[in-house]
Amino acid sequence: MESLSPVLSPTAVKFSYPKLTSMAASAATLPSFSFTSMASAQRRTPTSIHSAKPTKTLSATATTNPISVPPKKVLVPIGYGTEEMEAVIIVDVLRRAGADVTVASVEPQLQIEASCGTKLVADTSISSCSDQIFDLVALPGGMPGSVRLRDCAALQEITRKQAEESRLYGAICAAPAVTLLPWGLLKRRQTTCHPAFMHKLPTFWAVKSNIQVSGGLTTSRGPGTSYGFALCLVEQLFGESIAKEIGESLLICPDDEKSKKEEFNDVEWSFDHIPRVLIPVANGSQDIEVVTIVDILRRAHVDVIVASVEKSVRILGSQGTKIIADKLIGVAAESTYDLIILPGGNAGAERLSKSRILKNLLKEQELAGRVYGAVCSSPAILHKQGLLKGKKATAHPSIVSKLTNEVINGTKVVIDGKLITSRGLSTVTDFALAIVSKLHGHARARSVAEGLVYDYPRS
Numbered sequence: 001m002e003s004l005s006p007v008l009s010p011t012a013v014k015f016s017y018p019k020l021t022s023m024a025a026s027a028a029t030l031p032s033f034s035f036t037s038m039a040s041a042q043r044r045t046p047t048s049i050h051s052a053k054p055t056k057t058l059s060a061t062a063t064t065n066p067i068s069v070p071p072k073k074v075l076v077p078i079g080y081g082t083e084e085m086e087a088v089i090i091v092d093v094l095r096r097a098g099a100d101v102t103v104a105s106v107e108p109q110l111q112i113e114a115s116c117g118t119k120l121v122a123d124t125s126i127s128s129c130s131d132q133i134f135d136l137v138a139l140p141g142g143m144p145g146s147v148r149l150r151d152c153a154a155l156q157e158i159t160r161k162q163a164e165e166s167r168l169y170g171a172i173c174a175a176p177a178v179t180l181l182p183w184g185l186l187k188r189r190q191t192t193c194h195p196a197f198m199h200k201l202p203t204f205w206a207v208k209s210n211i212q213v214s215g216g217l218t219t220s221r222g223p224g225t226s227y228g229f230a231l232c233l234v235e236q237l238f239g240e241s242i243a244k245e246i247g248e249s250l251l252i253c254p255d256d257e258k259s260k261k262e263e264f265n266d267v268e269w270s271f272d273h274i275p276r277v278l279i280p281v282a283n284g285s286q287d288i289e290v291v292t293i294v295d296i297l298r299r300a301h302v303d304v305i306v307a308s309v310e311k312s313v314r315i316l317g318s319q320g321t322k323i324i325a326d327k328l329i330g331v332a333a334e335s336t337y338d339l340i341i342l343p344g345g346n347a348g349a350e351r352l353s354k355s356r357i358l359k360n361l362l363k364e365q366e367l368a369g370r371v372y373g374a375v376c377s378s379p380a381i382l383h384k385q386g387l388l389k390g391k392k393a394t395a396h397p398s399i400v401s402k403l404t405n406e407v408i409n410g411t412k413v414v415i416d417g418k419l420i421t422s423r424g425l426s427t428v429t430d431f432a433l434a435i436v437s438k439l440h441g442h443a444r445a446r447s448v449a450e451g452l453v454y455d456y457p458r459s
Helices: 084-096 145-150 153-164 175-180 195-200 223-238 240-249 287-299 346-353 356-367 379-384 425-440 442-452
Strands: 073-078 100-105 111-113 119-121 136-139 168-172 211-214 217-220 259-264 276-281 303-308 314-316 322-324 339-342 371-375 411-416 419-422
Touching: 073 084, 084 100, 084 119, 084 136, 084 223, 084 240, 084 287, 136 153, 136 175, 136 223, 145 175, 153 168, 168 175, 168 223, 175 195, 211 223, 217 223, 223 240, 223 442, 259 425, 276 287, 276 346, 287 303, 287 322, 287 425, 287 442, 339 356, 346 379, 356 371, 371 379, 371 425, 379 419, 411 425, 419 425, 425 442
Parallel strands: 073 100, 073 136, 136 168, 168 217, 259 411, 276 303, 276 339, 339 371, 371 419
Antiparallel strands: 111 119, 119 322, 211 217, 314 322, 411 419
16 A cells, blocks of 8 residues: 655645636646636536525526526445545535545445545445446545545546546546546646655656646646645536635635634644544534544544544444444543544534433533643533633634624634634635644644645745
8 A cells, every 4th residue: 555645745735715707727836726717608507505604595696587407426435445634525515616526436345444444334335326427526635545445446437438528527646646547537637746745646747836727638736736626626526616606615814814723822732642533523523524523633643532522433424425434432532632622513413402411521621631622612511501602713704793702713723721612614724734733733733734645844
């Protein structure tokens, strides 16, 4: 198995939301993307936007009898070792835009274990997709996930037809070099991929950009560029205005608008053992937030336990991703954790707030002087339990007015002593890296960020 070494990532994405316009194919950073603007005749407005906010209808015209447009069909294949951040971000963003996304397993079973240990359940088997026509086929990367995709004959045939019939296809991370290249689907196409695999690409066609569009093919570099990659695909399917709206709903903003982190009452989070982190989840928990936090902490060699507050370990995320938790909360409660982190998602946060076991765990965590935190809508849970009293925090813009503590609006992540909070969604990458930095130091956090192909301060 090849390793996606965190040392090998010279070009990193800046997590800002750019103006989505026609851009040069050779751009090297996300603010200039490399998007290909589609002709207006090719753009179809989706029927709805799936987000943390109530669903709203988007109408392309003001006519009283709008023409019903079939949803865009997207295939996202997964296998053993698929990179979970990439898969889930692609699925989440495209579903928010109104796409009908099918997650298909290339394995004999629907459940797979992703590259950093997250257990995901596909919607169907790849064999059931062979006779379908998709507007887009998007391959996540990861190792050995990209090899498992490469060795799937059914997926190869689907993707080959996609390219031959001039429909959209894309790949990220290791997948362009490990999957598409052996299939002969990169011929005469400018391509990018994870820095650790750039040497495999034909030199003349290899481009060190974070997003690269070449005809119907879109490629990207890694987990840290997944939002830009997914938004680029949204623009090609639905148009610039929809991509812009989805970017805003994900809290992607210009670099100078929000600082990455502010810390108050600085204390050390030091342990003489491998740190143990509990992440409680429920039906409706925000898919991206759960998977991103787990992925990044495990990359930093933190012992992470995902615990379901439901009656089953299988939960359905806010955008339809099926996740298998490691344990039920009752079993998880038998152990002690150095950190307890609550993911967001309105419905998920509501269900977490009703768990008596979790309430007791959080109360014990504070009394023992251990670390706890929350992202997105879940700081409201801490507020309800009095765990934000006298603390500075942040949260998703939709709930900050409900918090009576001092809210810090000008930053993505706020640390106050042994409390850490974040606005959620796209800011969770910075949130998880801030935890890594507190636990293991800045150098470890930077090393993890480089492996993600994510821009992180040098000091």
